[in-house]
Amino acid sequence: MGRDTAAGVLLAVALVAGGTVVSGRATAFVRPGFAVAVLVAAVVLAVVGAASLPARGDDGHARDGHGHHGPGRVGLLLLLPLLLLQVVDPGSLGSTMALGGDNGVARAPSTLVFPPLEGSGTVELTFSEFLGRVFAEDESLVGRPVRLVGRVAGESEGSPRLVRFVIACCAADARPLHVVLDGALGLPPDDAWAQVEGTWDGIMTPGGEAPVVRVASVVEVGEPPLPYEF
Amino acid sequence: VTPSRTAGTVPRMQASTMLTRGRRWGFEAVVGVMLVATVLGRFLPGFGAGPRIRAWSTITVAIFLQALPFLVLGVLLGAVIAVFTSPERLRRLLPSRGVPAVLVGGSAGLLLPGCECASVPVSGRLMAGGVPAGAALAFMLSAPAINPVVLVATAVAFPGRPEMVVGRFVASLAVAVLVGLVVLKRDPAAILERVASLAIDRESARWRAVVGAVRHDVLQAGGYLVVGASVAAAIQVLVPPGVLRAIGGVEVVAVLAMATLAVVLSICSEADAFIAAGFTQMSPTAQLTFMVVGPVVDLKLVSMQVGVFGRRFAGWFAPTALVVAIACSVVVGWWL
Numbered sequence: 415m416g417r418d419t420a421a422g423v424l425l426a427v428a429l430v431a432g433g434t435v436v437s438g439r440a441t442a443f444v445r446p447g448f449a450v451a452v453l454v455a456a457v458v459l460a461v462v463g464a465a466s467l468p469a470r471g472d473d474g475h476a477r478d479g480h481g482h483h484g485p486g487r488v489g490l491l492l493l494l495p496l497l498l499l500q501v502v503d504p505g506s507l508g509s510t511m512a513l514g515g516d517n518g519v520a521r522a523p524s525t526l527v528f529p530p531l532e533g534s535g536t537v538e539l540t541f542s543e544f545l546g547r548v549f550a551e552d553e554s555l556v557g558r559p560v561r562l563v564g565r566v567a568g569e570s571e572g573s574p575r576l577v578r579f580v581i582a583c584c585a586a587d588a589r590p591l592h593v594v595l596d597g598a599l600g601l602p603p604d605d606a607w608a609q610v611e612g613t614w615d616g617i618m619t620p621g622g623e624a625p626v627v628r629v630a631s632v633v634e635v636g637e638p639p640l641p642y643e644f
Numbered sequence: 645v646t647p648s649r650t651a652g653t654v655p656r657m658q659a660s661t662m663l664t665r666g667r668r669w670g671f672e673a674v675v676g677v678m679l680v681a682t683v684l685g686r687f688l689p690g691f692g693a694g695p696r697i698r699a700w701s702t703i704t705v706a707i708f709l710q711a712l713p714f715l716v717l718g719v720l721l722g723a724v725i726a727v728f729t730s731p732e733r734l735r736r737l738l739p740s741r742g743v744p745a746v747l748v749g750g751s752a753g754l755l756l757p758g759c760e761c762a763s764v765p766v767s768g769r770l771m772a773g774g775v776p777a778g779a780a781l782a783f784m785l786s787a788p789a790i791n792p793v794v795l796v797a798t799a800v801a802f803p804g805r806p807e808m809v810v811g812r813f814v815a816s817l818a819v820a821v822l823v824g825l826v827v828l829k830r831d832p833a834a835i836l837e838r839v840a841s842l843a844i845d846r847e848s849a850r851w852r853a854v855v856g857a858v859r860h861d862v863l864q865a866g867g868y869l870v871v872g873a874s875v876a877a878a879i880q881v882l883v884p885p886g887v888l889r890a891i892g893g894v895e896v897v898a899v900l901a902m903a904t905l906a907v908v909l910s911i912c913s914e915a916d917a918f919i920a921a922g923f924t925q926m927s928p929t930a931q932l933t934f935m936v937v938g939p940v941v942d943l944k945l946v947s948m949q950v951g952v953f954g955r956r957f958a959g960w961f962a963p964t965a966l967v968v969a970i971a972c973s974v975v976v977g978w979w980l
Binding site (some may be wrong): 416418419420421422423425458459462463480486493499507509513518521522582589605 | 650672675685702703720797803804824862866873877881909912916925951
C-alpha cells in the first residue's frame, strides 16, 4: 500500500470513528467511558494520517524505512467497519440477540444490597436493579407498580418479553436481561422500544430464569441515549 | 503482496505505471469510496439489512471501536520504544540468559495497562528491537491478563471471591512463562525473518520515524483485527447462546466449552471477567479457564498474530498457547 492510500485510510478511520463519538452514535457500540478513549485515538490517527500525506512533488509511493515494504493491502480492511457504519448504520443490538437468554448476569452472586423500596407509587427501575431485587427475593418489590424501559422481543412468536442488554466494555460482551410480559395488549412490534408499567406478583417462568410482569400499560418510546445498562 | 514485491516479475515499464497510478489515486480512491458509502447510507437507510446482518454489523463495529484506543496506544508505545531506544540498551535491560529473560518479560506484563490489542504490536517492536523472542512473547501473553486494570475488573466481577483474582494472576503468569520457555527451545528464525520487516527508519527525523512506524503497525495489525472481529461477530450471531449453557454439568466438557467460548467470542480482557461471572452454572475452574484462555488465544488475537509474526509461526504458537492455558487453568483451578 502506498503512503497516500495509507494516509487516506487513517484519515477515514479518524473521521468516522471520531464522528461516531461526537454524534453520540458510539454509545450503541461501546460504554460512554470508552467513547472518550476512541476520540483520543481518532485524534492521534488524524495527526499520523495528515503527517503521512505526501508533500507536493513528493513521491507518494515512497515506502517506509527506505526500501522496506509498507503494510500490505490487509490495511484496507480497516474500511470495513467504517462502511458498515455508513451504509448499514446498525445501531444498538436488536432483540434477536436476546433470544435464549437466562438472566445469568442478574443471578451471579453479588455484594449489592437492595434497601426496601420506599413510598408506594410507580417506581422506575433499571433492568439490573429490577432483576437484582427479583433474584434477591426482595419482598418490597412484590405487588409494587414498576416502570421498565426496554426493547420488545418474542412478540411475533406469541411469548412477549421486554429486554435490555448489560455491557461491560462493548456490545460484543452484551448479556441480555429480560422479563416476561403477561397480558400486554397493543404491544409494539419486536425490536421497538417500549415503556412498560406493571407489577410483579412473585411469579417466575417455569424454569425460574425470569420474572413474569403483569402489564398495566405500554407506551412505545424512542431509543434512550444510553441503550445499554452497565 | 504489495506492488513493489511483484515489481521484479513484471516488465519495468508496467511496474512504473502501476506505481504512478498508486501514487496519484490511492488517497482519492479511499475518499471516493467513503463518500459513495455515506450517500448510499443516506438514501437507503439500513440498506435493507435483516436483523442478523445488523447484529453482526453492531458487534463487528463494537469490537473495532473498543479495540481502537488500545491498538493505537500499543502501536504508539511500540513505535516510541523502537525509535528512542537502541537494541543494545533494550538488551542491557534484560538478563542475557534465556530463562531469566523470559521470567522478566512475563512479569513486565504487569506494567502495560491495556488489553491484548495493545500487546501484540508492542511485542513485535520489542522483538525487532533485539529483545529475545521468548521474552517478548511472554510479555505479550501476560500483559493483557495480569495488568492492574484487568485484575481490578476481575475483583469487581467476582465480589467476595479474591481467590479468582489470585487464581487468574498465577495461572496467566504461568502460561506466559511456560510458553516463553517453549519458544526458547524452538528455533525462532521463522518469526525473526518476519519482524525484520518492522525495521525503523533511522535516517530521517525521529518524529518522522514514529509516524512511519505507527502508520505501518496500525494498518497491519488493524487490518487483521477487523478480520478477527468480523469472524467472532459472525459466530456470536450464528451460534444460539443456549447451546453452551446445556453442558455446564460435566466438568471436563464445561472446561473445554468455556475454553472454546473464550477463543470464539474474542472479548477484551478487561471485560471477560464479567462474562465469566455470568456463567453461574459453570464451576470456578471452568470460569477461570475462560479468563486465562481469552487473553492468550482468541480469533482476533490469532488474526493479529498472523499479521505481525506470520502465518507459519502463528499456526504453531496459538495451539501451543491454548493447550498450556487450559492445563494451567485446570491445575490452578484445583485450589479454587
